[in-house]
Amino acid sequence: MSERSFFTLDESGAYIPTRYARSAWSDTMVNGPAVVVAAARALESEHGASGFQPSRLTVDLFAPVRTAPLVAVTEEVRSGNRIRVADVRLLQEEKVVARATLVQLRRGEQPPGQVWRSNRVVEAPADADPDEARPGTNVFFGSGEEQQSWSRDMGAHQNDQRKKFWHHPLDVVEGEDATPFQRAAILAESTSLMAHWGDAGIGFINADLTLALARLPRSGDLGIEADEHLSDAGVAVGTASLFDRDGVFGTGTVVAVSNAGRQIDFTRRRAGSGDSGAIGSNEAATRV
DSSP, rough: OSSSSEEEEETTEEEEEEEEGGGGSSSTOOHHHHHHHHHHHHHHHHHHHHTTEEEEEEEEESOOSSSSSSSEEEEEEOOOSSSSEEEEEETTTEEEEEEEEEEEEEEOOOOOOOOOOOOOOOOOOOOGGGGOOTOOOOOEEESOOOOOOOESSSSGGGSSSOEEEEEEEOOTTSSOOOHHHHHHHHHHHTTTHHHEEEEEEOEEEESEEEEEESSOOOSSEEEEEEEEEEEEETEEEEEEEEEEETTEEEEEEEEEEEOGGGOBBTTOOEEEESHHHHHHHHHSOOOO
16 A cells, blocks of 8 residues: 555545645646546445446546645436446535546456457566556656657657556555556546657647546556547547556547647656656646
């Protein structure tokens, strides 16, 4: 159990941001991964069902989230035999700052027959020791098509090549290990960073995130690799694949809006190893 977490909980169950939840650009703002995983934890803890797979999490990020108590209010939408749906609203000072929907599908027998698969090859960094992985460690960035083009220097990968990122996500609340679903949600928030980061930095902020899961991740440290970037007139769509040490287990999709006036240049913010790299990587995906 790690002390590296995005939040503590107060007596009412509200999420109190820690220093790990803060944005690098403003001590009064909460970063994107923290907002997303607060929604994921609330939905999983209050509406998670045995025998069901968390299959889709969609989070709308439409307002700034401050470093103030964050209250999660959930609602069951449907409790069916094969499909379950629940919503959550995240509030600060009684105002909604984000909302999310979780769809869960019942696990069952795999249908017969063969289906086309891309059979893409994805690999963890050779230097990422699974026995030493703990929240906030094993941080690596990569670019290009070479499978082992990994390094700990984030700025070294600021180019126009395909991006990838590997790390062990932080815990959500202090004193509680993040679940596989929560770690997948944290990882997926980096879809915008992977898809929209170019040779001049990143100039888009994501307005939402959709995480789709065929299965839950099996390893503690996880990876994400860009699949596509589409943009025109300041509106962008980004997609990425999420993988663990056994292969791809899900996808992330975001829509984003131009923030060219506050372009982030990662060559001026070199991410190092250990805690600084972990914090920097989370903050890189922040809505600024």
